[in-house]
Structure formats: C-alpha cells, structure tokens
Amino acid sequence: MEKGEAVCVHDYMGTCMGSQSPQYHTFDGMTVDIRGGCTYTIAKYCGNDPTLVPFVVEEKKSEGNFKEWLTNVYVYGYNISIHKGEGGKIQVNNKLTSLPANLEAGKIQISQNEGRTILQMDFGLQVTYDEDWAIMVAVPSSYFGATCGLCGNFNEDTEDETTLADGTQAASVEDWAESWRDPSCQDDCEGQETLQDTAGCGELIWGGPQAF
Numbered sequence: 001m002e003k004g005e006a007v008c009v010h011d012y013m014g015t016c017m018g019s020q021s022p023q024y025h026t027f028d029g030m031t032v033d034i035r036g037g038c039t040y041t042i043a044k045y046c047g048n049d050p051t052l053v054p055f056v057v058e059e060k061k062s063e064g065n066f067k068e069w070l071t072n073v074y075v076y077g078y079n080i081s082i083h084k085g086e087g088g089k090i091q092v093n094n095k096l097t098s099l100p101a102n103l104e105a106g107k108i109q110i111s112q113n114e115g116r117t118i119l120q121m122d123f124g125l126q127v128t129y130d131e132d133w134a135i136m137v138a139v140p141s142s143y144f145g146a147t148c149g150l151c152g153n154f155n156e157d158t159e160d161e162t163t164l165a166d167g168t169q170a171a172s173v174e175d176w177a178e179s180w181r182d183p184s185c186q187d188d189c190e191g192q193e194t195l196q197d198t199a200g201c202g203e204l205i206w207g208g209p210q211a212f
C-alpha cells in the first residue's frame with residue numbers, strides 16, 4: 001500500500017551508479033554531479049516498514065586525495081568500510097578484515113573478484129566497489145519508493161528525485177545534493193565560490209525519517 005492506494009510492484013532490482021567524476025546516476029535515472037569533497041549519503045532506507053532491513057550506504061570523496069575515498073555500509077549493526085586504492089582491504093567496525101568474509105551468520109557476504117569488492121546482503125542489497133572507484137548500489141524492489149540519498153527515492157519517477165527530507169522539492173539539483181552532504185564537512189566549504197554555496201554548507205536541511 002502506498003498513500004492509500006494499492007500499488008503493484010514487480011520483483012526487480014534498482015541500480016544506482018557512482019563514478020569518479022564524481023557523478024551519480026540515481027535508481028530512477030537522473031544524473032547528479034557533486035561539487036566538493038565530503039561524505040555523502042548515497043542510499044538509505046527511509047521508510048518505516050519493520051519487515052525491511054534498514055541500511056545506509058555513504059561515500060567519502062576527498063578533493064585531490066583519492067586515497068581517502070571510501071565507502072561505508074551500515075547494516076545489521078555493522079559498519080563495513082571499503083577503502084579505495086588499498087588492494088581490497090575492508091574494515092568491519094574499524095577492524096581490518098580479510099576477504100572473503102561472512103558476517104551475521106552469512107546474512108552479509110563480502111567477497112572480491114578481479115579488483116571488485118562485493119557486499120551481498122541476504123535481503124537483496126548489493127554494493128560493489130570497483131578498482132576504478134565506481135560504486136554500484138543495487139536494491140530490490142521491496143524498497144520501492146522507500147530509499148533516500150543521492151541515489152534517489154527509487155519510485156520509477158525521474159521528476160521527483162530532488163525531494164528533500166521534509167517532502168518539499170529542492171530549488172535545484174545542487175541544493176538537493178547538498179542536503180545529502182555530511183554536516184561536519186565545514187572545511188570543504190571554503191572552496192565554494194558563491195555566498196549561496198557557503199550558506200548551504202552551514203545550514204543543511206537534515207532530518208526526516210531516520211533509519212538509525
């Protein structure tokens with residue numbers, strides 16, 4: 001049920017891609033360019049269905065220092081972190097872990113294949129991180145319309161991707177992308193060129209449904 005109407009949803013996977021540029025292609029097909037280095041929420045469960053496992057995928061991009069790029073996945077109480085350019089090292093709750101690895105009695109499987117680190121969750125979420133620093137997040141259609149972050153809201157509607165956490169539409173794609181930027185990234189705002197950009201760094205719209 002969605003907004004009081006029954007919605008028929010086929011069983012399929014939504015795919016979101018992020019590249020080094022840095023640029024993201026949302027589940028619903030919109031392209032988002034990111035300015036400035038910081039940690040961004042890429043995909044997150046923003047619904048309130050207790051039968052769905054909450055998760056957060058975030059990516060840290062540092063301007064001019066690719067070694068600091070990493071992806072954090074928060075699921076089942078773990079923080080799984082994949083660091084770029086470090087030969088496939090991963091950290092589980094800040095502890096270096098060799099691959100392949102299984103966590104939570106196999107509910108989380110982490111493997112490596114030809115430079116690609118693959119996280120596969122038992123409920124269908126898949127996160128892969130390539131050698132060339134491209135991230136892919138695949139989410140099963142059970143999460144239809146219930147994700148948020150730079151990968152969008154996964155409802156097959158490209159037009160409403162820039163919906164903010166409070167339900168309103170952002171003034172621009174840039175403003176919307178800013179809203180998924182970690183509020184702690186004040187230092188990165190020094191490179192912004194306009195007053196509006198600087199203001200956006202200090203007054204992020206942050207709130208709404210929190211999975212964690």
Ligand SMILES: [Ca+2]
Binds near residue numbers: 152154160
């Ligand atoms: Ca959408």
